[in-house]
Amino acid sequence: MSNLDLTGCKKRKRGDKVFKFKNFGENGYPAEFVGSSFRENVKALVEFGHLESNLCWGMLCWSFQLEVHRHPPLHVLLFVVEEPIDASVNRHCKQCHFVGWGKHMVCNKKYHFLLVSKESIVVEACTKSKCNFHYNIINGTDSGNGMSSINDLVDSQGNVMHGVFHSNGFGHLLCVNGVEKGSDLPGFLILEFWDRLCTALRARKVSLNDISQKRGMELRLIHGIAYKEPWFGRWGYKFGRGTFCVTHQMYNKAIEALQSLPLCLLIHHLGPSNHEIPLIFSRYQTLSEQSLVTLGDLFHFMLELKSHLPKENSLGLSNNNQGILLETTCRWSPKRVEMATKVIVEALKRVKSRWISRQEVRDAARAYVGDTGLLDFVLKSLGNHIVGNYLVRRSLNPVTKVLEYCLEDISNVLPNYQESLAMSNSKLKANCKVTRFQLMKDMFYLNKYIFKDPKFSTGIFSAIQVAVRIVLDSKYFIKEYFGEIPSKIDLGLEGKVNLYCTILKRKNKEMVMNNPSLPPYECITMRKNATIDELKLEVEKIFKEIYWSLRSFVVEKISNLNAKGNDLAIGLVEVGQKLVFEGKNKDDDDEVEEEEEEVCESGPRKYVVECICGAKDDDGERMICCDICEIWQHTRCVGIPNSDQVPHIFLCTRCEQEIIHFPSLP
Known part of the structure; x- marks a missing residue:
């Protein structure tokens, strides 16, 4: 492949490669994801992983080492576990049932995608007294005692990310543990990684149960009020199914009601008994260039402001070098410190975002600043400080054990930072000095006393409580990646043609399903001169590979096409036509008939x-x-x-x- 160096190695061990976390899943990295279906692309992906030799009840497991960043070093492990239905404790899927896909037929395989940090997997392994297996996973060796370790890995609550796909391309994002849960990766990086995987693998639809919180605040409520969508909406996830019979229309109405709530009305009712809320409103109205009229305006501005605030600095800081001067007793004037700082930043600009050693920076600055004591003082104090539109980063190289510096352009991250520094009114600066900690504290206060306080659940505020409850009861969100089939017959590779087919399973001349819903259409790639009989055999093969209840399925006819077996398929199929193949399992008459519910993901309904x-x-x-x-x-x-x-x-x-x-x- 284009991103693999195969020079001098005919049979390269692909699993030894360390991949870049931020590029993994892009086309060609690691695989050329050219398959028309999920099952083809996942097979192409695992070819580049390290096949773990410790199997668990017939499961296969591949691992990928992913480098998040080099300085400081941070690596995570991606495990892909193939779970055949014979090895499953429960062949049915609760997630499918809860999100509304319970009528889907049970698939032959599930694929678990688990993102784990090296440190956490070793700690968890030692806790469970199974260090050997996890050590072997990291180092690629075999101890032969891992019969239950993959199950431990799949069921672990400490995974950075856990997603699962059925072999028909429908999937579920089961957990995301960001910084709040002790991970080294922030949540948005994990979601970007997951979204790239889903796109590359050509997932059909993916669901999730949104229970994400930030310091005890439900993000689906906070982001819903601010942006009309949950936090996961940034990646295209939309309302899928509500609990307690909440509908999509009810969800939209509740969001609109909370967003349009006038701040003046809240101040009128809450101000006399709660003086903190009016102060919070006025604090952010002073910072905003536009009028904050509604609750939606306020939360939108607060979240946008939070994304622009540095983690340790605040708006209203008038001199970036003051922090350096206050760190210790300084015998140099502010003007000389500022001059030395600019020289060092210009030296770092010339290396174009590369990490260079402290000595290299010092030598480059010596050409302009002769006072080595001043240079040493500024280099010591400058690490992780903002200078203009740049962040001066400092890190200890784990190999050479020397300090290294790098310049990061943050002008896009903090577009309004310089404007906030240039405010001339000193009194306004003092009033507008807001740290990220203060902002989160204010948001937590508003969340507590507007949405949760039982004292305000009567009168006009009872409607607020109802709307909040509806939003919180909307937990299941879905993103459609490749759910719809193309509206025309398209050409495949090497002049082949892609046809879109599904099946109608019959038993004793009756449909198995009371619900006449069909399995999702599958893309079948055929030669242009393929016959109807060849097309039938290919359809049988594909659907047997995907679905458990079709393991002996035989196609009898095409219900919406009148054709003979030796006719050419392409000449008979109209542009945009979708083919439905009727048939039955050849052993239906010989074996005990399975209950209808057994073949569905929701399982038998005994309640x-x-x-x-x-x-x-x-x-x-x-x-x-x-x-x-x-x-x-x-x-x-x-x-x-x-x-x-x-x-x-x-x-x-x-x-x-x-x-x-x-x-x-x-």
Whole structure:
């Protein structure tokens, strides 16, 4: 491939390569993702991974070493675990059921994508007394005792990221653990990595359960008010399914109601009893160049301001060199310190963002500043300081053990920083001095007293509580990558043609499914001179490879095409036509028939859900079963907010009323 150096090595061991984290998943890095389906692209990807020799109940596992950055060194490991249905503890998928894909047929394989830091995997392995396996994964050796270690890796709660795909291209992002959870990677870098993977592999649709928080604040609420979409909306995730019967329309109305809430109304009702909220409003109105009229305006401005604030500095800092002068007793004047700082920055500009040693920087600056003591003082104090539009970064090289410097352009990250430094009104500067810590503290205060305080759940504020509840009950979001098939027949590689086909499974001349929904269309690549019989065989092969219940499927006819077996397929298929192949499993008449629900991801339905909120299906929320009628309802809907308050015997309202009206015996 274009990004691999195969010079002097006919059979290069691809798994030994260290890949760049920020480029992994781009086309050609590591694989040329030219397949028309997910299953083809994932096979191309794992060819470049290191195949782990420790198998777990028939599972295959490949690992990739990814370099996040070199100074300071940070590497993470990507594991791809292939889970066949024979090795699964439960062949059905709860995530598919909760998000609304429960009618999909069970797939033959799942692919787990796990992002793990080297340090965390070693610590977790030692905690579980299984150091050998995890040490071997990192070092590429075999100890032969890893029969349960891949399961431990998949089930671990400390993974930086865990996503899973079914072999038909539908997937779920199960967890993202950013800096808040102790990871070295921020959440947005993890999502960018995941999004590149999904795009490269040609995933169809991907779901997630958004329970992300920031210092106890639900991000789907905060970002929904600020941007009309959740935090994951930055990567194209949209409302998929609400719990407690929340619909997409209800979600949009709730977001609009919270966004348009006037600040003057909040001040009028909250100001007399809470003096802090008006002060917070005025603080950010002073900083903003535009009027902040609604709650949506305020939260949008606060989040935008947070992204522009340095982590340790604040708006209103008038002299960048003051921090250097205050660090210790300084015998040089501010003018000489400023001159030496500019010389050092200009020397770093000439090396164009490369890391160079302290001695190289010092030697380059000596041509303009003869006072070596001054240079040593500035170099010692300048690390990780902002100078103009640049951040001077300093790090200890782990190999040479010497200090290195690098210049990072932050003009795009802090576009308004210089304007904030140039404010001439000193009184305004003092009022507008806001640190990132102060901003997060203010946002936490607003979240607590506007959205959570029970004292304001009456009158006009009861509507706020209802809207907040609706937004928080909208947890399942979906992104569609390649869900829709092309509207025309397109040419494949080497003059081949891509056809889009699905199947209709029948049993004893009746459809298996009561719901006439078909499996997603699959792209079938055929030669231009392929016959109908060859097309049927290829369809059988592809769908047997994907779905568990089609392992003995035989195509009998094409329901929407009248053709003979030796006819050319291309001459009969119209542009834009989608083909449906009818057939059945050849062993349906010989073996015990499987229940309809067994072949679906939702699994067999052996319980009844009928909640007062209107829910007729399990949506992943906590439920309780009536001990008489055995109907399940949400614990929240029946007035049981906490798990420790669940009664030993529970009766639903209907059964309770029937018992009350039941005539007493004489």
